Amino acid sequence: MKRVFSGVQPSGNLTIGNYLGALKQFVELQNESEALYCVVDLHAITVPQDPDDLRRRSREIAKLYLACGVDPNKATVFIQSHVKEHAELGWLLQCSSYMGELNRMTQFKDKSEGKQSVQVGLYTYPVLMAADILLYDATHVPVGDDQKQHIELTRDIAARFNGRFGETFVIPEPQIQEFGARIMALDEPTKKMSKSAENEGARIAILEDPSVFKKKIMRAVTDTENEIRFDEENKPGVSNLLTIYSLFAGESVDTLVARYQGQGYGNLKKDLVEVMTDKLGAIQQRYNELSDTDELDKILAASAERARTIAERTVNRVKDAMGLVRL
Numbered sequence: 493m494k495r496v497f498s499g500v501q502p503s504g505n506l507t508i509g510n511y512l513g514a515l516k517q518f519v520e521l522q523n524e525s526e527a528l529y530c531v532v533d534l535h536a537i538t539v540p541q542d543p544d545d546l547r548r549r550s551r552e553i554a555k556l557y558l559a560c561g562v563d564p565n566k567a568t569v570f571i572q573s574h575v576k577e578h579a580e581l582g583w584l585l586q587c588s589s590y591m592g593e594l595n596r597m598t599q600f601k602d603k604s605e606g607k608q609s610v611q612v613g614l615y616t617y618p619v620l621m622a623a624d625i626l627l628y629d630a631t632h633v634p635v636g637d638d639q640k641q642h643i644e645l646t647r648d649i650a651a652r653f654n655g656r657f658g659e660t661f662v663i664p665e666p667q668i669q670e671f672g673a674r675i676m677a678l679d680e681p682t683k684k685m686s687k688s689a690e691n692e693g694a695r696i697a698i699l700e701d702p703s704v705f706k707k708k709i710m711r712a713v714t715d716t717e718n719e720i721r722f723d724e725e726n727k728p729g730v731s732n733l734l735t736i737y738s739l740f741a742g743e744s745v746d747t748l749v750a751r752y753q754g755q756g757y758g759n760l761k762k763d764l765v766e767v768m769t770d771k772l773g774a775i776q777q778r779y780n781e782l783s784d785t786d787e788l789d790k791i792l793a794a795s796a797e798r799a800r801t802i803a804e805r806t807v808n809r810v811k812d813a814m815g816l817v818r819l
């Protein structure tokens with residue numbers, strides 16, 4: 493059976509990019525596979541976090557998974573630091589990884605660019621991500637397009653380990669949607685939308701009020717042509733809005749392009765706000781109904797227990813393979 497693992501960092505408020513690129517897939521995949529969805533707090537601390545914000549956000553994200561449709565009876569929803577084997581396997585794999593391969597990671601280059609001091613964890617982060625995935629013998633990893641390189645690295649680390657120490661890890665496949673795997677920033681549509689980027693106007697949070705995201709969409713950067721056409725290279729702004737519209741409305745880009753032919757960008761933007769108000773409103777309502785914190789704690793505790801059972805087995809297998817003495 494297919495086993496799926498994926499995670500989201502509690503490094504900011506979840507955006508529609510996280511939803512369309514990752515979370516939407518989580519919901520679909522829980523029905524056809526054994527799924528584990530993690531709040532990867534150990535990844536978030538690779539950049540400075542306020543402790544109270546981090547605690548609050550980690551729980552918020554777990555709640556948002558549920559509000560978006562992840563069913564805790566079908567999927568295992570847990571917090572990464574509750575399963576200590578992530579850190580343990582992370583170290584074991586760091587000793588099987590090379591600086592040469594980490595130096596090639598574009599996310600590290602992007603996130604460290606222009607910074608005077610950079611935490612070591614930001615550099616070794618992709619190895620921890622490899623550990624997250626390999627711990628659960630995941631066959632598929634649903635992610636946005638930006639994580640493709642990290643999954644490739646995971647595959648390389650796993651294959652090399654298997655070659656050196658014998659069959660230990662399952663080699664995972666990235667599961668990246670053909671469409672919507674890279675939602676772009678509203679203010680700069682050649683860059684991906686990120687929850688931790690500086691400019692608030694670049695992104696829309698899943699829990700954002702319609703009056704706030706309306707302004708951002710109306711201000712979203714387009715071009716001076718005023719012609720509605722899907723052309724990511726020459727018209728990245730309009731193409732991004734069409735992508736978001738298409739995914740939220742469940743209508744093809746061709747249908748939308750035909751509908752808005754001859755109209756300016758204003759109408760497209762106004763209608764997009766309406767579609768999003770409707771779709772995000774439903775998620776926001778479910779989120780607000782999930783106020784029972786005891787219930788959430790119970791789900792997280794039971795899920796961590798389930799995850800730990802699998803994770804422990806893998807770490808023991810790895811230790812045996814590497815020659816570490818077990819008690």
Ligand code: ATP
Nearest residue numbers: 501503509513514635636673674675685686687688
């Ligand atoms: P950060 O800025 O802290 O890195 P992020 O928005 O990139 O935040 P992550 O927690 O790193 O979010 O990633 C969670 C998931 O969301 C990953 O699967 C990632 O590929 C996906 N994702 C992130 N941004 C986008 C985007 N703009 N479009 C589609 N998918 C995205």
Ligand code: MG
Nearest residue numbers: 501638686687
């Ligand atoms: Mg990211």
